[in-house]
């Protein structure tokens with residue numbers, strides 16, 4: 684058990700050390716372009732939204748006026764408290780759910796227009812279950828908005844990521860470097876409408892989590 688990580692039951696996640704340092708990690712990422720990435724992710728979001736793994740609520744202030752309501756799910760209690768504190772400053776109504784995780788969303792079938800996942804599909808324990816759950820809560824034609832760091836398309840860089848992925852999750856609250864997230868999204872039955880790949884550089888330098896994608900995927904309308 685590294686960095687104090689322990690399961691907190693089926694509906695919870697506990698990463699006390701990561702929860703303490705993530706606000707600083709995020710502030711640094713946002714200072715290097717992460718803020719623009721969040722705006723890009725959410726620019727077209729509309730209607731009723733579920734945000735999975737909302738962390739500190741860093742996305743909340745970027746929801747555009749076309750968003751009616753956000754239900755934010757964050758299973759880590761310390762991060763959830765920060766999200767709760769951030770919610771009143773959002774330009775749209777945000778409710779931070781008391782329970783839930785990506786694999787078990789406290790939302791009825793087909794009841795939302797969008798699901799938002801930012802920097803979270805790298806961490807979720809069961810990605811296929813989380814994406815199936817996103818598909819369950821979305822209405823037909825609803826959209827999954829994703830901003831994720833991913834496995835590099837460059838085999839040499841991907842090899843480095845694979846080596847680092849032994850210790851990375853211990854330091855990063857369960858975050859993995861090697862996930863093929865778009866493949867997981869299409870495997871879950873979504874149709875990717877757009878995906879912008881880029882290197883998220885910090886001071887002009889690549890980091891193990893530099894390969895990133897921002898995109899939108901659609902749940903097909905019922906036949």
Ligand SMILES: C[S@@+](CC[C@H](N)C(=O)[O-])C[C@H]1O[C@@H](n2cnc3c(N)ncnc32)[C@H](O)[C@@H]1O
Pocket residue numbers: 696709735736737738739740741742756757758759762783784785786800801802803806807808809856858
């Ligand atoms: C790197 S942080 C990203 C937080 C936020 N989405 C952001 O963009 O800053 C990863 C988040 O995933 C959350 N998480 C971990 N396992 C989860 C799960 N099974 N369901 C939902 N969220 C989860 C963590 O608690 C953490 O808040």
